[in-house]
Structure formats: structure tokens, C-alpha cells
Amino acid sequence: MISVRRVTKVYPNGVTALREVDLEIAKGEFVFLVGASGAGKTTLLRLLFREETPTSGSVIVNGHDVGRMRPRQIPYLRRQIGVVFQDFRLLPQRNIQENIAFALRVIEVHPREIRRRVNQVLELVGLSDRGLALPAQLSGGEQQRIALARAMVSRPVMLLADEPTGNLDPQNAEEMMRIMLEINRLGTTVVMATHAAHLVDRARQRVVAMADGSIQRDELAAAYHMEVNR
């Protein structure tokens, strides 16, 4: 599903965010990306949905060589990838249904199909009754679940989440985590960058720990910190 080989990323300002990173993620996996601020988690995620291109090395996502992809093909890659950020990035003037439908409208899905799928994802995130509310009328936790619903409405094979619980209180963070694990259980590959140690520890999934642009540790069914006596 994801194959990152010897990838180095140097930003135009000279900062080296990734050094010779190798990472393989299979279809259906759930992977936590952890590590100190500036370790390169966001950069790695941005390479996967072609927000950035690698300076060297190759990034293969779902069979596409993302680094060498022609610009016209990028939209079709993105339709296979759902992305959630720390800030929810909802459109403030549109209600919840329209926010989610927007993602399908701009890829020309039939209106009847849009309505059906919007209802489905609203159910998935447990907010079926809030469809007509505006984002500002929802709590932060609810807004993030809407962002998650929008990411999933195009039925991506992969979900990328960059600190999705960063702005949420513990209870909402746990609810968000529960839904993401459910999404993974239903077959979607999930990669989540996070600083939330307790969530990682509870979930017992694969953990990829980064430091200074390199992968330090890659363990299955692991915890946020290295466990010495395992």
C-alpha cells in the first residue's frame, strides 16, 4: 500500500526534514507515527498525499510513484486518500451536510449518491442528527469527527491523520480514536501522527518512532515509548 524507500527531504530553506527513510505499510494496517516535535512526521505524511515531493528516493502509494507523478494525476491520487489535520478545516458558511458533500461535489459524484454517502459517514461518526448545523455550532470534538467524515466520504483506501486529537479534550480524543480504529477495522489503512501517548498505549498498534528525520523504532502492537522488558 505504502512503500517509502531511502527518502530524503530537504526543504528549499535548507532544512533536512527526512534522512534516508525506509518504511513499508501493508494494506489494512494501523500505524502510529510518533516522535518529538520537528522529527519529520508531518513531512512524511505530506509526501504520501503529494503535498510535497521527495528530494531523493521513491514514494509509492497504492501503486503510484508519487514523487514522479504528473501534476494532472495528483487529483486522482488524492481521491484514494483521506486526510485529517489538527485544525479541522471546515467551511464556516456551509452546514455540516454541505461540508461533507463538498468533497464529493468537486469530484463530480451524482447528487443522489452524494446524499446516500453523506448520511452513511454521518452515521459512522455518530453525528447523524447534526447535519444542518453550522461548524461553529459544534464542539471541537464534533467538528473533528465531521472532518473525519469528509475524509472518508470518498471511500479512500487510506486515511492519513496529522495529530487529529491535538486540539481535543481527552474524552473527545478517545471518541475520535475509537472511530479511527473502527474505520481501520472496516478495511482502511490508517497512518496517524500523534503526541498522545496514552492513546497509542491503549490501542496497541504498530508504532513507528521518528527522531531528527530518521526512523528510530518500528514495532508491532507497541507502546508510545520503547518498552525495555518485553
Next chain:
Amino acid sequence: MRLRTWAFCLNEANQNLLRNPVLAIASVTTTAVSLLVLGVFLLLSVNVNAIATSIESQVAVRAFFSQNVPRSQEMAEMQTVRGWSDVRTATLVTKAEALAQLKQEFGDQAKVLDTLGTANPLEDSLSVTAQRPQDVKGLASRLSHLGGVVHTTYQSAVVSRLFALIDDVRIVGLVIGVLLLIGSLLVITNAIRLGMTARRREIGIMRLVGATESLVHWPFILEGLILGGIGALVASALAYWSYVAAYHTAVHSLPFLPLISPSPVARDIALLLFVLGILLGAVGFRISVRRLARI
């Protein structure tokens, strides 16, 4: 793109316009004014051009005979000239007729001529008009080589000054029109750019969820076309109707002016203004598009 996607883009474009009504109105107004100025100058210049052309074709070339040429030779020369293909009319003006004409032109001051007594210092001449204005010069030179002719005159100075004036008017009009067009282009470009900034979030999300770049672009192209198009519509309608009105007034009060009838010229110019307005919107988008790539 599908029809509903066009509808989506149009709706996005409209929302941009509504979000910034002042700028939208400014864009439409400047476009309308600059196109209207251009249109008025165009209509003015085609008409002045027509007037000048008709004056030039009516200009008579005069070929003056030497005093000792017999009348019979003068008549023969007139017949020859009438046979030329570029000649419309050719008439003999005797020196007596010329003097009478002069007296008439002097009117109240005709007494001045009485000092001449019975002497007539004038000469017999042929008065020749050309079929086409551009024939006049060649005609004059051929007439000067005619037997018995001492010199020829025509009012070339007046006509060429008129044509020079038309050129000046045309250049001034063009310069003012183009300056105004540049101004309205700036306003349109600004409106589109502001729309892009206001829609950052939408654009970011569209790209994130896999909208094609053309779908990202179209709302702004449409915005430009709407702004330019409405301005152009106003300008071409105003230009058209005011020309029709002005023409009908002029036809009654100044019937001798050879004005150009509104169809097809007013329609063509209205069409030209409309196309220019649309082009203005398209160019406005083209200038702003780089901003879109940076969002």
C-alpha cells in the same frame, strides 16, 4: 465537466461577486465606461471618415485655359475629359460665368469688382469631379497636361487637413480608450484576486479531496467573464441605442451629412465591444491565475 458541475462553478463565482459587491460594481462600471468611450470614438471616427470621403469626392479639380485658346478647342477638351473612366462630371466654366459667380460670392461687396470696369481678368476653365476621392490627384496631373491648360487647382489642402484631423481624433480616442481598458483590467484582476484570497479554504479543501485544477480555476474564469460580460453588455447596449437615436435626430436636422446608418455599423461595434469585454474578463483571470497556484 458535467452540467451540475458547471452550475456548481457558476454558483461559486456568484458567491464571490456577492461577497464583494462594491468591487463587482466597480469592475462592471469601469469596464462599461471604458468600452463606451472606445465605442463612441469608433462611431465618431467612422462617421467623420465618411463625411471626409464624401467631401473629397465632391471636390472639383479646376483646369484653367490660357486666354488665347478658342472656345471650340475648350469644348473638344471637355468631351475628351468626359470620356475618362475616373471622371464623374466635367463642365466648362467660361470666364463670364466665373465673374458672375465671384460677384455672387462677394454679395454686398460686389461693388469692389466694379472697379474692373468691363475688363475680365479671369480665365475659362474646366470643372471636373472624380468618381472616387483617391482618383483626384491623378486626375489633376492628367488635366494639367491637356492642350491649352496653363494650370490646375484642387482643394487638396483642405481635404488632407481634414484627414489629418480624423487621424488625430482616432489616435486620441484609441489612447484614451486603451488607458481606460487597462484601468478596468486592473479593477477586474483585483476583484478576481480578492476572490481567490477569500476562498483559500475552499481551494485548499478542493485540492485535498482531489478536485482537478480546472475545477479549481473555473469559478474564477466565470467570475471574470461575468464581470467583463456585464460591463460589455451595458456598454454595447448604450452605444447601440444612443447611436440609433443620434442618427435619427441628425438625419432630420442635418440631412446633408452623409452619416452611416446604424445597421450594420452600430451592431458591429456593439458586438466588438461585447467581445472586448469578455476578453477583458478572460485576461483578468489569466493575470490572476499565478496567485491561484500559490494558494
